[in-house]
Structure formats: structure tokens, C-alpha cells
Amino acid sequence: MQETILDDYQLEMENRIRNLLWTVSGDYTLEMKPNVETFLRSKSLALYDGIKQGAFAKYYDKDLLGMYLVKKIFLQGLETPLTAIAQLCIEEAIGEKIVRERPGIVRIRLQAFQDMIDQEFEVLAKSPLGRLKFALLKEKVQGSYFVERQIREWMEQVYEAGDAKDTMELIVIIDRLYNQIVDPWFERQHGTLQTVMAVTLEELTEYSWEDFLSEEMYEEALESYVQKITENMTNLEENQVTQEMEEKRRVKNKITVLDPAVLERSYTYVELNYGRTYLNPLEEKRLNYHLCRDIHSDCSLYFTQGILKNPVKRNYQLEYAKKQKDKNLWTYHDKHRIVKRNISLLTEMLRKSLVLRSESVQVLSDRGEIIPSRLWRVGRSTDAKVFRRELKADSSEFVVDVLMDASGSQRSRQGDVALQGYIISEALSNAQIPHRVMSFCTFWDYTILHRFRDYDDDRKANANLFEYNTSSNNRDGLAIKAAGYELLQRDEEKKIMIILSDGKPYDVIVNRPNARNPQPYQGKYAVRDTGFEVRKLRNMGVSVLGVFAGEEKDLATEKKIFGKDFAYIREITNFSKIVGRYLTKQLEADS
Template sequence: MDELELERENRIKNLMWTVSGDYALDFKPDLAAFDRSGFVALYDGIKQGAFAKYFDREAFSLYLVKKIYLHGMEAPLMTLAQLCIEFAVSGKIIKEREGVSNIRRRACEDILELDFARLQENLPGRLKLALLQEVLRGRQPATTQMRAWIDRVEGLEHAESTMELIRATDELYNEIADPYFEQKHGTLEQVLAVTLEELAEFSWKDYLNEEELEETLETYLNQVVQNMTNLDMLETVKKEEKPEQTQEKKQVLVVDEKALARMYSYVERNYGKTFLSETEEKRRNRLLCRGIHGDCSLYFTKGILKSSVMRNYQYEYARKQKDKNLYEYYDNHRIVKNNIRILTDMLKKTLAMRAEDEEILSDRGRILPKRLWRIGRSGEARVFERRLWQDKGSFVVDVLIDASGSQRSRQGQVAIQAYILSEALSNVGIAHRVMSFCTFWDYTILHEFRDYDAPRTENSNIFEYVTSSNNRDGLAIKAAGYGLLAREEEHKILIVLSDGRPYDVILNRPNARNPQPYYGEYAIKDTGFEVRKLRSQGICVLGVFAGEERDLAAEKKIFGKDFAYIRDISGFSPVVGRYLMKQLEKDT
């Protein structure tokens, strides 16, 4: 297998060096992409060589990094940059080497076959589809706006300077991905004015793969250079590590006294200040962090964007992720609004049925003159009418969302689904709270987006959803249940979105006992125990599973019969809506 990979790498590099004429040119081929399509990987190598030959790839990649530094969204920016590069170099290299035309066509066919459905999901993707189809089939019908964008990209065939490419990419991004970018963050001139010193001071940690050893600007720049010509870049599916490998790599984290003393301030800087008083925080920790969670702590926050200590890299990353979540929402806002309307109508109808009173014949109540003739003449002599008032007991809902690193690939979709649910609950007047949870060191961080009685305007805070670190599900569920039990409403519902894989790095304090690692059967049993305990206290708990099929058995152990398996996160709000209707219809 190693020999095969080496042969593929040499083949791609030789193509790049032959096209560019520069045998000192450095490039790391994407061998994972070769497994999906050899033509895409080969064509990427050809484009890398052509781009280096005709344009200044360092200047272009530096523009991309500066745009991202000023809060440009990486995914749509890279998609548009790839398209601009594609049409700027393809015509030039095909004139020199006619054989490239066939490789290009086969690469376009493979992308359309493999990723057609995924590319339909957003505007940059749909532009990419339209352009690839025109490569294969010639000019195609398009809307006026789409045609303008297509013509602008195809017109780059005559581009002679790198600045033409930069300007076209910037204009397309500002029109398609973020129409308010210039107003909020600056013009192209202001983007290009960002200095290397400013870039170097910014931490690029969250923009790099976990495999990267150096978290530096240079590393990120290299990554951008490797990816900016790759048509298949953002669609390549990464292989996940096996759970056993993950468990072997990280189980117990050992810290010294100095690090321990700084822990709280580190959590505060990277997750935002807590909204609890010091007394209340200690009281909750003393009450809830017991048993196997005895060495743990709870940390309640409104998030780093609402209560930041300083503007560090984590703050900037959270801002960038919020922009991404909002971009995904605006790109699908009609579908989102329709889903909110449907879910609202479902809940309204169910609540209306609960509100309907029933009138029955009785031996007491309001007299009915028309039945008085029955007295002394009939055995059925009930001449009164009594109204039975339906149980209008109030409801309260808690939505708890897993925000560990395993959810990173679907952050935007999770935020949208939680927002749909929150809007519908607000529309029908049901008190609800929405929180996410993750665990960093021995702190389980509960990010509260909106409290039970918050105004509807706070629903938009859900777009500040960001993922990181691990997840201690048992403690998070216990903390959410504590808040629900303190409410006065008669009917209490807890909805938990998770991947069925509780896992937490264990913090080994100096002079403390060495706790058992929180993963596998041990963690599943603890989480299941907390769920059953809440149910015994009158809380209805629904588990919504959005993980891998191999973890389905664990989810069943945790939530029993009240759990739902959704293969796609877009099924979250409909599934929860049906469950809520079921609870609302009880005893009607």
C-alpha cells in the first residue's frame, strides 16, 4: 500500500513539475482525494503547476488568509477561489497541452457524480455545479443573477495578473457569500492592508487539522496553498478514528499545581464569564458534582461573545463560527421559516385541543329546563349539566445539545434545527431553555443561549453555537434536570441531542485519587442512570441520536424506548415536534 501511495504521489508531482517547469516547486498531493477520483487528483496537480507558472500563488494565498483573518468564511471563500483559479488557468494550459482537456472533463464528471446533492445546498455550490455543467455541455439556461456570476468566472480565461483573480474572487464572495462584508469588515484595499505582523499575532489553531503539529501562520498559509486549486477539497470525507484508537490516545490528563491554579481563569477566557454568583456556583457544584463526578466542576456561561474577558483567538473563532452558522441560515431561510410555521401550527392545534372543555349530564350543576319532564317518568332523570374543565397544566421544555468536537462538521445545521424548535415554542408560549454542553479539563461548560422566560429575541443567540473538547453527558443531564425540577410547571420535558458516545479526558490533580476514565460502558451506565433518575422524578426525557450507526446500541441503553434516531440533523426539529405533541396530547 505504501508503494502504491508513493507511486501516485510521484505521478501527481511529476505532472505539476512538468507543467510549471519549476522542479523546486513544493506541493503535497491529496492522496485521499485520489481514492475518490484519480482524475480529480491528477487535474489538481496539473492546476497547481499551471497556477504557479502563470500567476503568483503566494500573493493569492496571502489574500485568502487576510480575508479569513477579517472574518471571511473559509468554506465559501475557498470554493469561489478554486473556481476562479480553475477558469484562469485551464484555457492557458489546454492550449499548450491538449491532453489536459480530457483529464479536466473526466474530473468534472466525477465531481458532478459524487457531490451533486451536496453542492445544491448553498449558492457557491450551485455556482460550481453550473460552471462544471457548462464545461461538459456548453452554455446552459440560468437565472439572470447566476448568468452574471457564471460569465464573470468564465471571463477569467483572459486574466493576465494575479490582482485580476483576487479582485474577481473578492467581488464574488461579497455578492454571493456575505453581502455585508465590506460594511462590517472592510473593502478589498483594507483586506490587503492587513500586515504580516497582525497575521502572525493571531492564533490559527482552530483553522488547522488536528494532525498539524505547528499552530502557526506559516502552517496555515501552506495549507491554503495546497487546497486553493483543489476542486474536490471541501467535499472530501475524512476517515474517522476508531473509538479504540481515541481511547488509547487520551484518557488521563496530568497537570501540575501551577496549571491547576490557572485553570479557572483559562476556562473564563475561552468560554466567557459565568453568569452565576460565586456562592451559587459553589452551591451547585457541591450539590451536583458527587460520586463519579466528585472531581468535576460545572461552569454556566452565556458564551464568550456575550461575556468575554478578552478578545483572544477563541473569541475570534467563535465570531467566525457564528458568521458561518448565520450564513447557512440565510442561505436556507425560506425552508427554515416554513419549518417554523409547520411546527408552530402542529403545536397550536394540539394545545387548542387541550383547551376545549367538555359538558356532560350530571346530578348537579346548571339545570336544563328541557329535561325536567323526565322527573318521575324516567329512570334516567339527570336534569343538570356540568362542565368538565380540561387539564391545562403548563409545560416547560429544556433542550440540551452536545457541543463536543464530534459535532464540528454539522455546527450550522445543529444551530438551525435548535433555532426552529425554539421559535416554534416561543410562538405557542411554552417556556423553554436551550443550552449546549462540552467538557474541558474537569469543567463541564453549559452554554445557555436562552433562559426559560427570556424574550423571543434571545432565540437568535443559538447561532453562537460552537463546538470543542469532550462531553461528560451524565453530569450535563444532571445539571439540566436540576434547573427543570426547580420550575413550577406541572409537565417537564428534557430533550437531549447527542452522538451516543460520552467521552471525557480525566484530569488527574496532584495528590488526588486517579479516577476511572469516563468512556465506554462506564460512561454509558452513568448517563443512563441520570436519565432514569430524572424520569422517576417526573421529567419526560427524549434522546435524539445523531451519531454513527455503530453507536446506536449505546444510545438505546442510555435512553431506553424514548429515543429517536435521525440519519440527518435536518430531522431534529420534526422528530422533537412529534414528541412534544405526544406529551401535550396526554390525558386530553
């Protein structure tokens, strides 16, 4: 009987708090889980939390702020103090707005503050952040409160949140306070606010991969975490949402040994994130058996046309791919004059070289077409060549493979790398040279080869290059080996491979249990393997050019891999000239 009364009372309180949320926000579609436990300790605090959630939804974008918090945590931010700072700034941003609109809330608000002071005094006094919160609450209740200079400076910054016109202004204040109070080294070690906001949904979902392979699937895991963070950020109470991300953060850069049961489901997950393969099971098995040997014997190859072309279902990765394509197209439109100029220059260089190869030369000979005007020489001169013969230039055909590094290290350059691939592809199409364009990255034990266009595809396929996006790691040696294997099957006499990379082969996140090659694929080990595959292709007659698309400090590594045949592109304006010189050199060789 007593339990029934308590359940009825709890339901009544939940409804009351929820009604406050809806009334204040004016949005009756908002969902929340009222904290009845808080209500049992402080009626005013529980009611005010509901009011604040409604007000925050009315004035600001709670999803944007919630995603900021998750991204900051992903980049090593500490969840508890970050959420606490967000709570203080949100209170300042909306508190006075609520009171002005609804004066009847003043009493509930002040009582909530007083209850918080009474209940958490001892806890708040133990840390600088706690003392900041205590001082803000006391000043709201009393009108003024004397504090040390450092706390006062932080308080003034919190008060700036009251003037925040939009959610990004509020985020700037929260981020600045966190970096000052909690982690002064955050920007130096992990990046600025711009870096935080640039974290993609794809990165976030990769973070908790163990959960993603559950039946709930990864998007639900991320949604659940974002929801918890979002609910927590408007409460004044201290809450630890979860320990999972902290534990994962500690092992983020170590090799992870996957459970065999997880690996059995990994193929499905790769399909979800990179699109269905275009190979049938027999072809896929044959290529893996033939190419995944020696130091790559525990790896697998996955060939796809991308998630946008062959998605399994609508998920976060599909939405991310669409957004990245839009960003790449925006970069193209922003630089379209430069791009068109590069395409035109490179096309002209290729066409001139091809014309030179196709030109024929007429020479005097002892056989061929007779020249009547030279007949008098017969019997009268030692130079008795009275025939004209046409010598045709080498008419050997060409085929080109373009291989683009699509690992996470290229994330900041996605738009420019996509443009580089597009420029090459358009120029080769104009010159009617068959070519294929693929990108590569490595996720778990799968090296994914994303084919944008095949050798004999129509020129329209070049637009697929704007679907280029980056993720995970890169096992360069295996990707080059796989691309080279198919290139060598072509009938054309002259074969060229252009590799756009940052010179940093890196694949250390996952190894199979009892792997035959447990050594991480990084450093000298990976560079040596990648260089070996490049030299192997050259020995088999393939001309290999490395186009460096990375940071200057990694140039030395690029030289070790590609030797003298590599190009460093500092600005895209010079792209066609540098790549064109190499291609024309190959086209004109032995002509």
C-alpha cells in the first residue's frame, strides 16, 4: 500500500516538473526524465531544474551545446568539471531571462539556490570550481559576496554568459573557463575550440566501437550518451554521467586485441560504415587470399564504391558522408577558378605530349614509296636511296591509377585532397587516358579501398571524387599492393600510379588474438613495407609518383618511401604544373 502511494506521488511530481518544462519552453514536444529523487530532497531545486530545461530549449540550441560537450570529452576533456562549468554558464545565460518573463519563479529560484548551498557546502568548499559555484550561488541569494581575486575573475567571466546572444557565444565562454580552471594545457595538447567543434560524428561513433557492434548499434550508443550529457548540463547538482569514455580514453592510443566474437560481426559493421562491397564473395576471397600475405596475413581487403552509392541503412556515417560531400563541393565552388585553370593546364600538357608521341617522321630509305625526283642517282651516286619511308613514333598506350590516402590524419585537408584527385581525373579524361581513382584507409583489420571511378568509366564519374572522406588509419603497403595488382592486369604497355599521401603509414589500433604479425604497423616498420611495395611496382614496369599531401616535418619519410619521384604540393595553384611535369616525362619517355 505504501509503495502504491509512493509511486502515485512520484508520478504526480514527474507530471508537475514536465508541465513546467513545457509551459516555460512553449514546446510540448520536448522530452525529459524528471529527477524525482532531487524533488524528495528539495522541491524547489527539482522544479527549478525543470524550468531551466524549458527555458534553455527556448533560448538556445541544447543539441549544439550537448555535442560540444561530447566532443570536448572525446578530446580528453574531463566530463564532471566540464559539465559543472556548463551548468553555471547556462544558469547565468537563462536565469534573468526567466525571471523577467515569469516573476513568480523568483521565489522558487532563490530557494533552489539556498537548498543547494545548505546541502553541498562541504563538498563545494573542497575545490576551486566548487568555491566558484558556491560564490555565485551566495551572490545570487545575498546580492553580494566577498571572494578571493581569482574566484572573482572567474565569476565575472560566468556573468558574461548572461549576454550570450546565441549558443556559440555561450560555448566560447564555457570552453575558455574550462581551459583556465581545469586544464590550462588543453589547447596546447589537444587543440583549440575550432579543433573541438571540427570533431565529426564519424569520429565520435568510432570511439565506442565495442558498443556499436551490439544489437542496439552504434548510433543508439552515441545518442544515449549525448542525451545523458544534455540532460545533465542544466542541473545544478554534481553528476557523473558515465565512466566508459574515461576508460576508453586511457587506452585510446594503445593496441586493442579484439575478442573473436567481435571480429565475426566486424564485417557487418564495415558494411554499415563504408557501404556494401562491389565484389562477389568468391572474388573477395580470392583477392584476400592472394594479397593478404606476409606482414599483412592477418588483414583483409574490402572493395566498395562508398556508403553514398551502396548504403546498408541510414545511419550517422551516411549522414556524415553527405555533409562531407557538401563541404568538398563548397571547397570546389570556392576555388573553382583555380581548379579549372589547373585542369586546363594539365590537359594541355598531356595533349601536347600525346601529340609528340603520335607524330611520324619521313626518312630516305632503300625501300618504301619511290621518289621520282631522285631516280637520276641510280648508277651515278653512292647515295642511291630513292625511296621515302614513314617512321611512326612509339604508339604504346597508357593507363593511370590514382590512389588517395583517406586516413584520419588527412581530415583537415579533405577538401583540398578531393580537389587534387578531381583535377587529375578531369585532365586524364580530357586526354582520353584510361584511369582509375581510389582512396584507402584501414579500419580494424580491414583495409578499405573506395573506388570513385573505374578505368573505362564515363567522365561523369569524376564527380564521385567529391564523396572523398577520411577515417581511421592507413596501411599504405597493403593498399598499394592491392591497387598495383589490378593495375598490372591491364593490357596497356605504359602503367603509371600516382599516390596522394601524407607519408605516415599508421595502423596500430587493432590486432587479432594470437596474430602471426602482432607488431604495430607504424614508424620504420611501416615505412619500410610501403617503400618495398613502391619499389616492387617500379621493378615490374609501373612508374610510381608520390604526391605529398601532409605536413612539412614528414617530408623526410615521404622521400624514404618514394625516392626522387615525389612531389610536394604547398599550394593547389601549383598542382597541375608539378604533377604535369611528371606525367609528361612519362608520356614522352622513349618517344
